[in-house]
Amino acid sequence: MTPYAEVIGDPIAQSKSPLIHGFWLDALDIAAEYRREHVPPEDLAGYFEARRDDPAWRGCNITLPHKQAALEFVEDRGGVRQSIGAINTVIRAEDGALIGTNTDAGGFYAPIAGLELEGAHAIVIGAGGAARAVLFALSKVGIGRVTILNRNVLKAAALLGHFGIKGDAVPLGAPLPPAALLVNASALGMVGHPPLDLDLSPLPEDAVVYDAVYAPLETDLLAQARDRALDTVDGLDMLVGQAALAFELFFDAEPPRDRDDELRALLVK
Structure with a gap:
């Protein structure tokens, strides 16, 4: 069973997150995957319900338009609702709970x-x-x-x-x-x-x-x-920065930020 994380949104084809996380997974030789999943608003509740029962799922990043709506389907143990009021990352806790957090800031x-x-x-x-x-x-x-x-x-x-x-x-x-x-x-x-x-x-x-x-x-x-x-x-600076924080939460490893120039070259192709 290969562990995986993913990014969800509507639309989602434009997301570069799979390239970023895939680059880091390969660089660190981690046997895991990072996927892209199209989730329209009406399917958001069903998405989290399905992932809740998938032990291989490490979590997801969230892009437009779900950053506020997703709070309704996960636990908010860090008080993100009261502070930022939106989440961009969900992780599976050791007790199996789905926890929302925010790495965008x-x-x-x-x-x-x-x-x-x-x-x-x-x-x-x-x-x-x-x-x-x-x-x-x-x-x-x-x-x-x-x-x-x-x-x-x-x-x-x-x-x-x-x-x-x-x-x-x-x-x-x-x-x-x-x-x-x-x-x-x-x-x-x-x-x-x-x-x-x-x-x-x-x-x-x-x-x-x-x-x-x-x-x-x-x-x-x-x-x-x-x-x-x-x-x-530009947008890649924020994208890579928030992804680095999420990567460590998903895969319990620090991404190799000393290779940012190589990653950026890949992203702008």
């Missing part, structure tokens, strides 16, 4: 850990599960103010209150304020989704633009930022 923050964000102003696009992880991380480093751009302004404003962050919620298309960091935590700009149309001219010259989208890797947002010579962080 750590994966998001790792590439910008060197920035001085305490008291700074940040802009976040989106108010879904990924945005929750971003806001959680920003709240922990003492961000001064956050402007959230989202279609549903009330939902965005509620997130600011949930995380105790000062700021404002404005509709998509509103002019950007000057800010030290801009993060696209939405699906806008992703293959199969509407484009993200922003005017970056209000950002200062030392601003950092961070796009969590990784398909395509070179988004219009990042291209526009580079045209202005702004520092950028």
Whole structure:
């Protein structure tokens, strides 16, 4: 019986997680698999019910649109519902329980850990599960103010209150304020989704633009930022960072991060 983990979502064909985990499993010579599983929203409860009885299943990563809904089907022993309010990883505990957790926050923050964000102003696009992880991380480093751009302004404003962050919620298309960091935590700009149309001219010259989208890797947002010579962080940085934390939970082994350059070359082919 070969142990395995997988990634679930709707859609799921775009996911690069099997490449990442497969690379690490091969590098460490671990006899396990990492799969891709298409799970539409109406099948989410049945998915977890089936995996609950599969002893080979080590857990799963979760992508759009299930990061909040999945909380209903797993145990929340770490208080993720009250803190981040979304999960991106489920693991099987030693007692057989399915436990939800979130590695997105750590994966998001790792590439910008060197920035001085305490008291700074940040802009976040989106108010879904990924945005929750971003806001959680920003709240922990003492961000001064956050402007959230989202279609549903009330939902965005509620997130600011949930995380105790000062700021404002404005509709998509509103002019950007000057800010030290801009993060696209939405699906806008992703293959199969509407484009993200922003005017970056209000950002200062030392601003950092961070796009969590990784398909395509070179988004219009990042291209526009580079045209202005702004520092950028692409979606692979967050994807690999959160995957590394999940890999250790699934397979009880640290991934070989000294081979990140080799992995990145594989992912951008």
